[in-house]
Amino acid sequence: MKVPQVSLIDYGVGNLWSVVSAIKYLGAKVDLVSDPNKIASSSVLLLPGIGSFRKGMEDLKNTGIDKAIIHAVKDNNAKILGICLGMQLMGSYGTEDGGAEGLGLVPNKVERFDISEIDGNKIPHVGFNVVDFSERQGLFKDFTDSSDFYFTHSYRMLVEGISGRYATCIYGKEFLAAFQINNIYGTLFHPEKSQTNGLLLLRNFLQD
Amino acid sequence: MLKKRVIFTLLYDNGSFMLSRNFRLQKVGNLEWLKKNYNFSKLSFSIDELVLLDVTRTNKDHQKFLSHVRALSEVCFIPIAAGGGVRDIELAHRLINNGADKIVINSLVGKNMGTIDNIVAELGSQCVLASVDVKKVKNDYKVFTENGTVEQSYTVQEWLQKLAEVPVGEVYLNSIDRDGTGQGYQKELVEFIPDDFQLPIILSGGAGKYQHFINGLEDKKVDAVATAHLFNFIGNSLEDSRTALLNNGFNLAKWDVDICESIKDCFSVSENNQNE
Numbered sequence: 047m048k049v050p051q052v053s054l055i056d057y058g059v060g061n062l063w064s065v066v067s068a069i070k071y072l073g074a075k076v077d078l079v080s081d082p083n084k085i086a087s088s089s090v091l092l093l094p095g096i097g098s099f100r101k102g103m104e105d106l107k108n109t110g111i112d113k114a115i116i117h118a119v120k121d122n123n124a125k126i127l128g129i130c131l132g133m134q135l136m137g138s139y140g141t142e143d144g145g146a147e148g149l150g151l152v153p154n155k156v157e158r159f160d161i162s163e164i165d166g167n168k169i170p171h172v173g174f175n176v177v178d179f180s181e182r183q184g185l186f187k188d189f190t191d192s193s194d195f196y197f198t199h200s201y202r203m204l205v206e207g208i209s210g211r212y213a214t215c216i217y218g219k220e221f222l223a224a225f226q227i228n229n230i231y232g233t234l235f236h237p238e239k240s241q242t243n244g245l246l247l248l249r250n251f252l253q254d
Numbered sequence: 255m256l257k258k259r260v261i262f263t264l265l266y267d268n269g270s271f272m273l274s275r276n277f278r279l280q281k282v283g284n285l286e287w288l289k290k291n292y293n294f295s296k297l298s299f300s301i302d303e304l305v306l307l308d309v310t311r312t313n314k315d316h317q318k319f320l321s322h323v324r325a326l327s328e329v330c331f332i333p334i335a336a337g338g339g340v341r342d343i344e345l346a347h348r349l350i351n352n353g354a355d356k357i358v359i360n361s362l363v364g365k366n367m368g369t370i371d372n373i374v375a376e377l378g379s380q381c382v383l384a385s386v387d388v389k390k391v392k393n394d395y396k397v398f399t400e401n402g403t404v405e406q407s408y409t410v411q412e413w414l415q416k417l418a419e420v421p422v423g424e425v426y427l428n429s430i431d432r433d434g435t436g437q438g439y440q441k442e443l444v445e446f447i448p449d450d451f452q453l454p455i456i457l458s459g460g461a462g463k464y465q466h467f468i469n470g471l472e473d474k475k476v477d478a479v480a481t482a483h484l485f486n487f488i489g490n491s492l493e494d495s496r497t498a499l500l501n502n503g504f505n506l507a508k509w510d511v512d513i514c515e516s517i518k519d520c521f522s523v524s525e526n527n528q529n530e
Binding site: 049050061063064066067068071072073074167168170171172173174175176193194196198216236238239240241242243244245246249252 | 255256257259299302324327328329331332333350351352353354355378379380423452507508509510511513514517518519520521522
């Protein structure tokens with residue numbers, strides 16, 4: 047098997063070092079890329095992100111990275127993993143900070159936790175929490191029934207509408223923790239901050 | 255349900271990692287030592303979170319500390335909180351850009367609330383951890399700032415009330431009296447936490463064995479326990495402590511530490527072995 051070459055999309059949001067380190071830990075290669083042409087021709091993409099949905103989409107659009115991603119994923123069948131805000135941006139629409147259209151790689155909307163449905167829990171949802179898998183294949187290969195991952199977020203997608211493998215977490219109410227639909231992968235948690243569980247999941251993404 | 259946490263704190267002083275006893279510092283080793291001799295990367299697989307504090311007393315070299323934050327963020331796969339001397343948003347940003355997930359503030363509380371507001375506005379409250387150093391003075395538990403050198407007029411109880419109004423994400427409650435002693439946490443401090451206190455509490459200062467972790471975590475008000483002692487939990491002791499906590503029914507996150515070796519370099523190895 048060839049050593050995977052990951053293009054980590056750098057669109058100016060925050061701390062990419064942990065993601066880079068996690069990929070390197072697995073022995074794969076990783077480049078930071080911000081040139082849309084390079085992104086469009088990459089076969090393995092990673093879309094990280096922290097901050098607000100609207101700002102994130104603006105940054106992707108202003109740089110032309112949004113179109114490059116769509117081209118790589120839809121036309122070239124590149125695989126892509128969105129992490130945290132990166133996964134949210136894959137949705138159809140995000141309500142945060144005034145609202146914005148997303149990349150539309152998955153049909154789900156991204157909305158803030160509703161205080162009335164989270165059972166007295168606090169927003170944001172920060173810390174390790176339990177994730178359950180629809181099946182233990184592909185992105186979720188080699189996991190036991192429930193596994194712990196590190197979250198830090200206030201917005202989430204619901205599971206309905208996801209037509210592939212998925213993982214869920216309960217914070218008062220169930221929400222979508224991760225998914226894999228063909229070549230499109232997302233995790234709302236941070237695999238690069240989730241110890242060996244996260245490293246195993248990243249391995250699965252690269253190996254799949 | 256969110257998990258409780260075991261946190262390891264590294265105290266940094268101008269290029270060295272330190273042992274602290276009642277806030278008196280003793281040099282132990284540098285980054286190279288920490289990575290090679292201390293095997294920090296392995297140890298980090300037994301904790302939930304890392305706190306990095308620049309406790310350099312005079313002429314802090316921020317750039318040098320930032321390079322250590324980055325180097326450590328490259329060898330552990332957990333959230334990192336970093337601070338020590340954060341006085342403005344600029345240093346907060348630099349910490350985040352060098353691998354920190356959260357910022358630790360201490361002396362800023364009560365001194366420059368506007369700066370805290372700015373940091374929170376840009377990074378979010380979940381990214382800001384307020385550390386509180388407490389020492390018993392006569393019959394009161396008083397708050398000290400500036401590396402424990404400046405006594406505030408507030409008791410810990412009053413300080414916590416103050417923090418409840420500040421938009422920080424969590425509180426790191428540290429006992430100067432117990433710091434580095436290994437005699438166990440100062441549980442009296444927990445009694446001062448108001449029942450309706452909303453912020454997660456990290457209890458620190460005095461842990462010497464896993465029973466102390468238990469003693470801390472069994473309190474409902476305590477969300478996490480920390481140790482900054484470089485030698486109280488060496489070898490497999492932290493991993494064993496974690497196992498003991500799990501066996502005692504504490505709700506900690508679980509992962510398989512042993513696979514850290516087998517998945518390391520799994521892709522570069524596969525190139526040579528043609529297999530997996």
